[in-house]
Amino acid sequence: MSDGGLTVVDGTELRSVSASLPESNDGVWRVAQVLDFAESKVSASLFGLSLPKNLKSSALKRLLDSQDDVAFRSTDLDTDHASKLLVDYIYAIADELKDNPLVISILDGNTLRQFLEDEDDFAMIAENLFTDLDTTDKGKISKNEIPNALGYMGVEMGVPPISEFPLLNDILNKHGAEGEEELGQAQFAQVLQAVLQDLADALAEKLVVFVRNIKITNGSKLRKLLSNEKQLNNVIEKIFRERDNKKDVIGSIEIIRGFLEENGKELGLPPSEANEAVVLLYDAVFADLGSAKNAFKEDDEFRELVKDILEKFA
Incomplete structure (x- = not known):
């Protein structure tokens, strides 16, 4: 797993997924329940990725033919037929990914920790960010420029978009990164270091996986x-x-x-x-x-x- 890098998901991982339904008291399964359970198994096999709606919809169409989606989801199945649907749906998702692979990024804090552990590397990054943000060359920037610094670092340096990791807002608030206080370069580096350390720790506890807007054509x-x-x-x-x-x-x-x-x-x-x-x-x-x-x-x-x-x- 490469933190900040790109991973191509083509369904290969799903073909070896061992999936079986939990016990049901009455032995009856609603199709919608089976589909939800299958999607949770797929997500767990793909680093916890939240499956895109178009992926689920396209995979389901492979099973439906001309059958109505809503009616199908409300159908009740016995355990044998439900178990077959579970496997078929997982394989349909795998087939869809084979035809239309996803490109994902997986962030678990490793890249950030590497930057933070190398003092020279971090100092250079902080200096470059400060220079980019100090557009007036006065040697001071507002504390509320910290979010912009994280944006400049981006996924390639292990920083997730706030939209994909809302907890980042809490980390920024904790360190007053929304304030108007002006910081010199050394002060900026201290605040940035604290924010990145907390972010790395948070990602270690709950990694972020999200789909990148990159189209793969594999033939x-x-x-x-x-x-x-x-x-x-x-x-x-x-x-x-x-x-x-x-x-x-x-x-x-x-x-x-x-x-x-x-x-x-x-x-x-x-x-x-x-x-x-x-x-x-x-x-x-x-x-x-x-x-x-x-x-x-x-x-x-x-x-x-x-x-x-x-x-x-x-």
Whole structure:
């Protein structure tokens, strides 16, 4: 576990979860109870992560087909069927995470303790923070700048957002970090050190786990598309229509690339505008196809070309 670092959750951990329902006096289980129990088991297996609503909703849809969600949750099951639902739902969450992994940060105070134990390291951090906050260069900053200092440190240095760890407000209040009193650099360092020490202790007692706004594309969704002939044909038909509309303007390769760049997210491809690395990925996949750039393909040949390109991405 890397404090402040990034951890990818792809459902692998859940496939070995041993889950069984507690004893029920009457042997009857409401579906909603089973789902809640399954979610608690999953959360416990993922460092106490609070499962995002969209993850739970998408996983449940894998089990429901066209059944009504509300009606399903109010259904009563005997122990055998409830136990099966428990396992199926946990595996549905695992499958959803395989297709759409989460990126999480786990903060347990270790990074902060390392900074605090190294006097030179902490002194440098405190000095840099003070300099950044002393925008008027008068050698003094208000005590209420301490929260901003923590914001500058951020998750990468082991400090959770207040929204994810409300107890941080209590720690700041304890040390008067909301006051107007002005502090010199040495005083600022003392208050900051006390706040960080209390924060490290609090995180050691109750670590913080939260989802980062980072999208992981691992090819799972695209491979699923390639294995489903009906879905694959639907995509190819859409590209056919693009080709027929633009065949007199641009070649086959440009048509396919344009379609994938515009619709890639739905297919499980990284968005082409995400960063330079993704642009380079597109360039690499299409580099070997340059000779076909201006050639207009027959339907069967064009179909195989699209499939070949998607397989390269996968």
